[in-house]
């Protein structure tokens with residue numbers, strides 16, 4: 001199968017009038033479709049459910065974007081049984097080129113309706129245009145990248161020759177994969193995990209996040225239109241607390257691909273380790289979890305640039321990225337100056353309904369809103385100095401961009417993931433101390449250094465213990481194929497999504513020797 005070399009999907013330039021007009025049109029179209037319902041998809045058939053999940057606009061919580069069926073425990077059970085059945089009888093035997101071709105075709109379809117997908121996230125997850133556009137581009141990249149990766153990994157692999165025998169190694173699928181994504185990259189991460197499992201020949205039971213079911217439903221429609229057999233992909237929305245254990249514990253579940261919080265991830269990992277009756281394998285898990293990501297700035301840095309990069313990393317998508325800059329670690333010599341610059345830059349951020357393309361929209365839901373405000377109160381009680389923000393804004397789940405300075409490395413807001421627009425600025429005595437603070441949490445996802453000193457940049461390469469290190473730039477925005485993504489320590493199993501090792505995690509290798 002001949003395909004063009006992989007290339008990242010370009011971001012849309014919204015300074016071009018025609019692109020702005022196209023996005024406005026997409027917003028109108030998506031709005032016109034509000035209220036639509038998607039049933040569950042189990043065993044290749046649309047299935048009704050007793051309850052449904054209502055997806056709302058976080059920036060205007062009375063607005064219902066749409067609804068999806070909500071699976072019961074019995075339906076979740078049935079979903080795994082049927083997905084396993086189709087895997088055993090059909091999907092695992094389908095040629096890898098045929099599977100890859102569906103991804104290529106689906107990527108093509110996504111490009112054609114790119115702005116509609118992004119506009120859906122502008123309403124459903126409160127992503128401004130740039131953030132939504134980047135999410136869609138990343139999702140397209142995953143399809144294009146994993147499609148090509150399967151072409152590389154399909155068929156006989158290289159082994160050493162042996163006289164008198166033919167020896168081969170083949171990568172085979174492993175079974176039914178339960179895919180549990182977070183709501184924050186509701187298209188990219190959900191699609192990435194789903195198609196990685198499918199293209200490698202596994203069947204998927206997808207349980208989208210409750211805050212992001214509509215974009216997932218639209219993606220499933222695209223996959224089906226591109227020719228994915230309906231039996232291979234199960235759409236099984238449900239409350240994590242209600243059907244999560246059923247999906248994870250099921251003896252026919254072969255693997256769980258999870259991205260989300262540390263708390264839920266560790267629970268799933270532990271449950272997956274237990275062998276249940278009728279189970280023939282040791283379950284695999286991919287666990288990509290939270291972060292407490294730090295950016296170190298030393299005295300040689302260009303402080304205007306450092307402030308700009310810190311603010312981009314801290315407040316993009318309201319700080320709701322696992323890679324968000326939530327700790328800014330500044331050496332004493334330039335601390336006061338940089339705090340001032342960061343505060344000034346942050347003051348310029350505009351917050352509004354994301355359909356108007358501000359810098360920031362709302363946070364995902366009432367629970368997150370309450371949680372972030374609680375962290376802010378806790379930070380005040382701990383004696384951290386509130387430099388900016390700290391309050392809710394009326395109308396939706398809005399929180400002001402918030403900055404605390406004088407934060408001690410061991411304070412709660414320097415250790416726990418807040419997942420909102422709250423930046424903790426920490427003073428380091430010197431660069432040695434900054435390295436120590438940087439590595440002083442249980443997480444290890446992203447982080448960076450802004451410095452002009454070669455020796456320090458080299459030291460950061462060696463000693464900053466994170467899965468994704470960024471030098472002299474913001475610490476968010478990993479590109480598929482370019483910066484494979486995944487964290488160390490409690491940030492997860494470092495599966496490196498969007499990298500050349502990723503698909504192997506969904507397969508097992510069979511070695512075949514035939515003597516002549």
Ligand code: NAD
Pocket residue numbers: 180181182183184185189207208209210238239240241243244245248259260261262264265267268288289290291321322323417419445485486487491492
């Ligand atoms: P979450 O852990 O609350 O939920 C993640 C998913 O798990 C959702 O689909 C949810 O419905 C489901 N779930 C909840 N309880 C469950 C249970 N008992 N059993 C099975 N499934 C269950 O996380 P979230 O709020 O959706 O996402 C934010 C978190 O995700 C943050 O911690 C963020 O850092 C992390 N994240 C990590 C990465 C990464 O690549 N490391 C990327 C994005 C987000």
